[in-house]
Amino acid sequence: MKVCVVGSGGREHALAHVLSRTTEVVVTPGNAGIPGSVSTPPEELDAELFVIGPEVPLVDGLADRLRAAGKAVFGPGADGARLEGSKRWMKEVLADAGVPTARWGAFDDAEAASAFLASLPGPFVVKTDGLAAGKGVLVTDSRAEAEADVREKLAGDAFGDAGRRVVIEEGLAGPELSVLAVCDGSRVVPLPAARDHKRVGDGDTGPNTGGMGAYCPVPEAGPALLDAVMERAIEPTLAELRRRGVDYRGVLYAGLMLTAEGPKVLEYNARFGDPEAQVVLPLLEGDVAGLLASAAAGRLEGEPKLAPGACVTVVLCSEGYPGSPRVGDNIEGLEEVAGLVGVTVFHAGTRAGPGGRLVTGGGRVLNVTAMGADLAQARSRAYAAAAKISWPGLHYRTDIAANAADTKAADTKAADTKAADTKAADTKAADTNGGNNK
Ligand code: AMP
Ligand code: GLY
Numbered sequence: 001m002k003v004c005v006v007g008s009g010g011r012e013h014a015l016a017h018v019l020s021r022t023t024e025v026v027v028t029p030g031n032a033g034i035p036g037s038v039s040t041p042p043e044e045l046d047a048e049l050f051v052i053g054p055e056v057p058l059v060d061g062l063a064d065r066l067r068a069a070g071k072a073v074f075g076p077g078a079d080g081a082r083l084e085g086s087k088r089w090m091k092e093v094l095a096d097a098g099v100p101t102a103r104w105g106a107f108d109d110a111e112a113a114s115a116f117l118a119s120l121p122g123p124f125v126v127k128t129d130g131l132a133a134g135k136g137v138l139v140t141d142s143r144a145e146a147e148a149d150v151r152e153k154l155a156g157d158a159f160g161d162a163g164r165r166v167v168i169e170e171g172l173a174g175p176e177l178s179v180l181a182v183c184d185g186s187r188v189v190p191l192p193a194a195r196d197h198k199r200v201g202d203g204d205t206g207p208n209t210g211g212m213g214a215y216c217p218v219p220e221a222g223p224a225l226l227d228a229v230m231e232r233a234i235e236p237t238l239a240e241l242r243r244r245g246v247d248y249r250g251v252l253y254a255g256l257m258l259t260a261e262g263p264k265v266l267e268y269n270a271r272f273g274d275p276e277a278q279v280v281l282p283l284l285e286g287d288v289a290g291l292l293a294s295a296a297a298g299r300l301e302g303e304p305k306l307a308p309g310a311c312v313t314v315v316l317c318s319e320g321y322p323g324s325p326r327v328g329d330n331i332e333g334l335e336e337v338a339g340l341v342g343v344t345v346f347h348a349g350t351r352a353g354p355g356g357r358l359v360t361g362g363g364r365v366l367n368v369t370a371m372g373a374d375l376a377q378a379r380s381r382a383y384a385a386a387a388k389i390s391w392p393g394l395h396y397r398t399d400i401a402a403n404a405a406d407t408k409a410a411d412t413k414a415a416d417t418k419a420a421d422t423k424a425a426d427t428k429a430a431d432t433n434g435g436n437n438k
Helices: 010-019 055-059 062-068 078-085 087-097 110-118 143-154 223-243 276-283 288-296 334-338 375-386 402-406 409-421
Strands: 002-007 024-029 049-052 104-107 124-128 137-140 166-170 176-184 188-190 199-201 205-208 213-216 249-259 262-269 310-317 343-347 350-352 358-360 364-372
Touching (some): 002 010, 010 024, 010 343, 055 062, 078 087, 078 223, 078 262, 087 104, 110 166, 176 288, 223 249, 249 288, 375 402
Antiparallel strands (some): 176 188, 213 310, 249 262, 310 364
8 A cells, every 4th residue: 555644744754654664655745854755746646545634735625635536535524624624613513512612602793702701700712713823822811912812813914814703712721631533434433642732831831832742641541531532522523523414534633621520622623633643653553554544444443552651752943933933954963863762753844955964944843752661761762862953042841741751650540530530511502602603
């Protein structure tokens, strides 16, 4: 089998790396650090399976176009990808499916939005309805700041048409969790839960980024919690999609908050998370290409086999990220890291510089990823490797997976049982609807 991975970041490198255990892989467009990268567009490539990484081509209907040309595709059509492409539509699906989520309303009028904000206790959350590359969400304790953000978004200044409608939510509190599930249109199997670190600075400080690191498994997210997420969120969502005529084949990624009332869905993504894929995929054993091909064909069988141990990825960034990054710096130390036990470096933003040397080509440059017997070992291997890599202005978080690696096994089990026993809040469609969104 030949598989074509569509995309150009660390997630696509991780996909290519794991798929190439059992199959030939090309990546389009890929980047200078991903083996098998080609510049030919996906529509012109020949492959038995297409795996689409990023949200933009999914929302734009690339999966539909490839399927219309008779190709097998892992990734939803534009109808299913709308879960990620319109937060209002996603919230309507959740409401109809009875899935616990934050109270919300959707608005294209600033006055109605202000009235809804005034009815919430705060913190306040303002989101662009459309895609905003992970940057369209404001969480604030200040109602005035939320109102100013609504006006700016609705005016189209910062986010263009994606912001001309906003979704306003009550702010929820708790640790976050990413659950990625593989769907074949009717059957769905979860992958082990992961956790992303979104803020740029240690201790979750500074602005939000596309993700500064991730780890898997998450100690407090054991089988009981994963079952609860499947039963209360993912399965009802897929049933509601089917009811609406959507044949969803690909990853359904639930971004969850583990609140005192139980897990609630913050967002759905229509794809593998980045950088979650970099820690989840290496922990899958066996023929991952076969797993994705069977989902694409609508006949998912069995469960993904999990490798023992844990995986941690640390994202190395350019100076200036998450603002405008400086690019073009020589990357040193990759040869030294190549021989380290358990370590793989996924390339997110590298390009070929003068003389063919690899240079920085974006904000998030490398994902230094390590497997270990447990999180503590995976984490220390990843950081030992990261320390050998350098370029001017390189920065990364030093606390990825730090708390989880310290968690004792007994605490873990207690937390999992408590999280799953806690009854989800009664957030039926009528209650979750802000009243102004029909
Ligand atoms: P989203 O793109 O919807 O996942 O939002 C990005 C980030 O904003 C999430 O990972 C959370 O950290 C935060 N966030 C989103 N919705 C809420 C909410 N209702 N309450 C608190 N934080 C939120
Ligand atoms: N890790 C967040 C995302 O992929 O959207």
